[in-house]
Amino acid sequence: MRNYGILLKKHILSPVKAKINLDMLNIDFIFDKIKNMRKLLLTILFIFFLGGLYAPVQKAFYIEQGDVINPYVSMLLAFEYVESNFDCDTINRLGYGGILQIGQQMVDEVNRINGITGNKARFTLSDRLDSTKSVQMWYIVMDYHNASYDLKKATKIWNPKASTKYYDKIKKQIND
Numbered sequence: 001m002r003n004y005g006i007l008l009k010k011h012i013l014s015p016v017k018a019k020i021n022l023d024m025l026n027i028d029f030i031f032d033k034i035k036n037m038r039k040l041l042l043t044i045l046f047i048f049f050l051g052g053l054y055a056p057v058q059k060a061f062y063i064e065q066g067d068v069i070n071p072y073v074s075m076l077l078a079f080e081y082v083e084s085n086f087d088c089d090t091i092n093r094l095g096y097g098g099i100l101q102i103g104q105q106m107v108d109e110v111n112r113i114n115g116i117t118g119n120k121a122r123f124t125l126s127d128r129l130d131s132t133k134s135v136q137m138w139y140i141v142m143d144y145h146n147a148s149y150d151l152k153k154a155t156k157i158w159n160p161k162a163s164t165k166y167y168d169k170i171k172k173q174i175n176d
Contacts, residue, residue, distance in 0.1 A: 072149045076138060078173035079158060082166070088131045098128035100138055100158075110137045113144045 083101040084090040091097035095104075107123050114121055119140070127133040138158075146153045151174070155167045 072142070074174050075149060075151065075154060075170075076135065078170045079138070079154075081173050082169045088129055088134075096128075098134045099131045100128070100134045102128035102134055102137060106137065106141065110140050113140055117144070 080086055080099050084099050086099060088099045089097075090099075090101070092101060096102060104125050107125055107128065111122050113119075121136070123133060123137055127137070141157060142149060142154060145157050151171060152167060155162060155170055159166055
């Protein structure tokens, strides 16, 4: 059997205009290739179309039946909203980052508290960009320094240099 791909390539690439004999080509073979390319193209378009149908990042939390509800979750959510507008990747100009805008000093404090309380968990600065670990750090600090979860005390612990405006923003978010 002759290799028609090479013959066809020679005819196309040769500078001399060559007449291609259609008997040399296997028409069924060409149609099969076209069908396969069409299937591939449709598959790629389908995947591309589905890729555009992803759900947007949700900035809300849903409680499902059976979840344990922490009574201080509204305070935590208010801090998350005011600090980063629920964006886990936010890093401000001072280097504080994550959903709760945690810096190295807070990470060190959390690790110090864990050492005192016997908790073996240790955190690094990169953990601040993980929302779950950020929330764990927040609860560790609040449980240790503010077990009653007093809002004024919580704002002073979390942002010692903040003005009363910061407290008012947090309070407004809790009440909304």
